[in-house]
Amino acid sequence: MRLDxxxxxxxxxxxxxxxxxxxxxxxxxxxxxxxxxLAVAERELVFIIGPSGSGKSTLxxxxxxxxxxxxxKVVVDGVDLLDARTDINHARQRIGMVxxxxxxxxxxxxxxxxxxxxxxxxxxxxxxxxxLGRAALARVGLADxxxxxxxxxxxxxxxRVAIARAIALEPxxxxxxxxxxxxxxxxxxxxxxxxxxxxxxxxxxxxxxHEMGFARNAADxxxxxxxxxxxxxxTPAAIFESPIQQRTRAFISQIQRH
Amino acid sequence: xxxxxxxxxxxxxxxxxxxKYLPDIAHGTLxxxxxxxxxxxxxxxxxxxxxxxxxxxxxxxxLLIIFVVDLFRALPPLVIIVFIYFGLPAVELAPSGFVSxxxxxxxxxxxxxxxIYWAGITSIAKGQWxxxxxxxxxxxxxxxxxxxxxxxxxxxxPLTNRTIAITKGTALGTxxxxxxxxxxxxxxxxxxxxxxxxxxxxxxxxxLFLPMVIVGRWLETRMTWKR
Numbered sequence: 001m002r003l004d005x006x007x008x009x010x011x012x013x014x015x016x017x018x019x020x021x022x023x024x025x026x027x028x029x030x031x032x033x034x035x036x037x038l039a040v041a042e043r044e045l046v047f048i049i050g051p052s053g054s055g056k057s058t059l060x061x062x063x064x065x066x067x068x069x070x071x072x073k074v075v076v077d078g079v080d081l082l083d084a085r086t087d088i089n090h091a092r093q094r095i096g097m098v099x100x101x102x103x104x105x106x107x108x109x110x111x112x113x114x115x116x117x118x119x120x121x122x123x124x125x126x127x128x129x130x131x132l133g134r135a136a137l138a139r140v141g142l143a144d145x146x147x148x149x150x151x152x153x154x155x156x157x158x159x160r161v162a163i164a165r166a167i168a169l170e171p172x173x174x175x176x177x178x179x180x181x182x183x184x185x186x187x188x189x190x191x192x193x194x195x196x197x198x199x200x201x202x203x204x205x206x207x208x209x210h211e212m213g214f215a216r217n218a219a220d221x222x223x224x225x226x227x228x229x230x231x232x233x234x235t236p237a238a239i240f241e242s243p244i245q246q247r248t249r250a251f252i253s254q255i256q257r258h
Numbered sequence: 259x260x261x262x263x264x265x266x267x268x269x270x271x272x273x274x275x276x277x278k279y280l281p282d283i284a285h286g287t288l289x290x291x292x293x294x295x296x297x298x299x300x301x302x303x304x305x306x307x308x309x310x311x312x313x314x315x316x317x318x319x320x321l322l323i324i325f326v327v328d329l330f331r332a333l334p335p336l337v338i339i340v341f342i343y344f345g346l347p348a349v350e351l352a353p354s355g356f357v358s359x360x361x362x363x364x365x366x367x368x369x370x371x372x373x374i375y376w377a378g379i380t381s382i383a384k385g386q387w388x389x390x391x392x393x394x395x396x397x398x399x400x401x402x403x404x405x406x407x408x409x410x411x412x413x414x415x416p417l418t419n420r421t422i423a424i425t426k427g428t429a430l431g432t433x434x435x436x437x438x439x440x441x442x443x444x445x446x447x448x449x450x451x452x453x454x455x456x457x458x459x460x461x462x463x464x465x466l467f468l469p470m471v472i473v474g475r476w477l478e479t480r481m482t483w484k485r
Contacts (some may be wrong), residue, residue, distance in 0.1 A: 017275055029328075064392055066388055066391065066392060085286070089391075089394045089395065089396050090394065091394075092391070092392060092393065092394040093393070093394040095392070096392075096393075097392040099385060099387075099388065101385050103383070103384075103385035103386060103388065104389070105386065105387035105389075105390075105404050105408075106408065107407050107408050116390075116393070116395070116403060116404075117393035117394055117395055120395055120399050120403065121393060121394035121399075122394075162389070165389075165393065166392075166393065169393060169394070237406060254320075
């Protein structure tokens, strides 16, 4: 489970897959993001922590333009997401996203969930999409659940189907928005296990979560956000053991108390 | 008592009168089926089209849709029929009674079904849109493959009830001389001085609408799924 037991990380700070600069986001009078810069390298796992309302989920959602930044620049895999000429639907295939509430399509089977975008966006035939979809479900350990509806799956299984739905499109980066927060404690492990496998396959990942154990083991970098800015960033050890900023220290001691 | 009973049977179940006017009622039934089918198809299609148009979120268009929908939900269908049948000739259009009734009920079903579809579309969680859009599906693809299939299932029970209620309004066509069931039955009553044709008409309505009610209930149970 320790970091040093995993395979050696090649080039953890290589070419940037995600480059966000000067991101501001206003919701009416509310200034949620106040000039955030974030770069994510190939094979890098960036972990974002912070109190609720700190803007961490909003930042994540700006990275695939589910949220439109008020100003700033977001480049993912060399594509400027905020350029009016960018085909956002095409760009989003390269950016997988996993949500707190799974958001599986309840009227489709697990395989149907995974193959919809393969067929409608990536333009695969039904047979090719089914094959890729089954492979993606196998990667999250759910090959035998392909024909099940979300309502027939546990929360952990639903979230793994949601991960399969995203990775089937072969994204360059995966965004996780509190992927385990809606899960019963005994189901968290299976989802984190899939995320760890994904991380070891070299997928660049940005994870907003409160799973500090996972952050210690798997993250290359931890960002602490508060009130719309990145207050502090560093290795998991630096942020969790010896944070410099007072706000970081207060937050870390609070979450480690329980 | 016995004579009262005999009078009742003679009035409502007079075999001779019924046999004589059965072909008329049968013809009226065909007209009603034709009218009802046209109203259902065009009304539900127009309602869906308006709901989809409304989902684009264009403010002036939506205000117009809401105005039209509220108008046709507020007006009694009979008023619309009479208005179209007797009013439109003034502007050089002279729709037949059949067309007037079809058009009126279509507008009413369009208005009510638009509201039902719209309620269904807006009841689908935002997360469904976000998940679909995050995989690269366009707005239209998300609507078509993710939102509408769920919304339409939710709308089947209210839509069925409303469709049956409005389709029964085909009987209003009798006011503008459409030879549907009630119209045929009424004139048969006048000609025979006996209300038995009305009984035939009621039976015809039951034969037509009872299956719709049953199919509606069947769809309702079949279309639900575990969340």
